Amino acid sequence: MIEKSKKQIVQEALPNAISYEDFRLLMDHHARQGTSTGPQQTEALSNYTMLNQRRMKRLDKTIKLQEIDIAKINSFKGDVTWLVITESWCGDAAQTMPVMQKIAELSEGIDLKVILRDENLELMDAFLYNGSRSIPKLIAIDNTSGEILGDWGPRPSEATQLVNDYKEAHGKLTPEFKQDLQVWYTKDKGQNTIENLVAFLE
Numbered sequence: 001m002i003e004k005s006k007k008q009i010v011q012e013a014l015p016n017a018i019s020y021e022d023f024r025l026l027m028d029h030h031a032r033q034g035t036s037t038g039p040q041q042t043e044a045l046s047n048y049t050m051l052n053q054r055r056m057k058r059l060d061k062t063i064k065l066q067e068i069d070i071a072k073i074n075s076f077k078g079d080v081t082w083l084v085i086t087e088s089w090c091g092d093a094a095q096t097m098p099v100m101q102k103i104a105e106l107s108e109g110i111d112l113k114v115i116l117r118d119e120n121l122e123l124m125d126a127f128l129y130n131g132s133r134s135i136p137k138l139i140a141i142d143n144t145s146g147e148i149l150g151d152w153g154p155r156p157s158e159a160t161q162l163v164n165d166y167k168e169a170h171g172k173l174t175p176e177f178k179q180d181l182q183v184w185y186t187k188d189k190g191q192n193t194i195e196n197l198v199a200f201l202e
Contacts, residue, residue, distance in 0.1 A: 006126045006148055010083065010141060013123040017083055017113035020101045024060075027053045027088050037088040038118040045089040052094035059098035063190045065106070069198045073106045076201050079144060081111045084153075085124055085137040091178070092154050093136035095185040099193040100138060103201075111143070127151055140200070152200050156192040159184060 004012075018026070030036050031053040036045040065073075082100060086093040097114075104112035117124045117135050127137050134154040142149055155163065159181060166177050 004122075007146055009123055009126045010139060010148060011146055013115060013120050014081070014083065014113070014141075016120060017115040020097070020104070020112050020114055023086075023097075023114040024056065027056065030088050037116050040118075048089035048091065052088060052091065055094040056098055059095070059190065060101070063098050063102045063194075065102060065194055069194055070106060072198050072201065073103055076107050076109050078109045078142070078149075078201070080109060080149065081113055081141045081143055083113050083115060083139045083141060085115055085117050085120065085127065085139070086135050087117050090135050091182060092159070095182075095190070096136060096153075096156065096193045099190045099197065103194070103197055107201075129154055138197075150200065152196065156188075156196050158188070158192045 026037065027049065030046070031050045034046045034050075035041055036049040038045070082104060084093075084097060084100060086097065100112055104110040115123065117133060121133075124133050124135075124137070127139060128134075129137065137151060137153040139151045140149040141147070162181060162184060163173065166173060170177075
């Protein structure tokens with residue numbers, strides 16, 4: 001059997017992707033129903049979904065970009081799809097996806113699409129992070145050639161450093177650390193994600 005290339009896997013998955021707006025409607029629906037995306041349904045996952053729905057609603061309105069970043073986004077000459085692998089319960093996604101959407105809104109050359117991890121495991125497994133199915137994962141695809149230009153995620157660089165340092169010291173992430181990480185995101189106001197993604201465009 002011939003192994004599929006990443007490009008082929010991405011092209012096969014793209015028809016399953018939805019717009020950011022449709023993903024937000026899906027989040028709203030699950031939050032109201034007390035459910036979450038994905039095959040596993042637990043109280044914890046539905047609670048995370050409700051929390052993330054509120055976070056994203058707030059961030060959609062409050063994310064601010066600096067003039068210098070707006071200028072760089074406006075000067076982007078590519079024609080790309082940003083395909084984001086995620087699920088409704090993912091805390092890192094709730095903090096970073098509104099930034100992705102804000103950048104995509106500012107550029108005619110970026111089409112943001114969202115795809116669910118657990119319905120597209122072949123795609124997810126082609127873009128593992130340190131061997132795990134970590135989300136969100138943003139894949140940049142050239143719309144003309146279909147080539148994969150790069151990927152980003154699951155966290156902005158400063159949050160990644162915090163996670164790596166904590167894992168090195170304690171072996172694994174505790175619920176307390178995860179709470180501290182959300183506090184970091186709140187203080188950062190999306191700026192580290194903006195910085196990473198604007199650099200990703202260059």
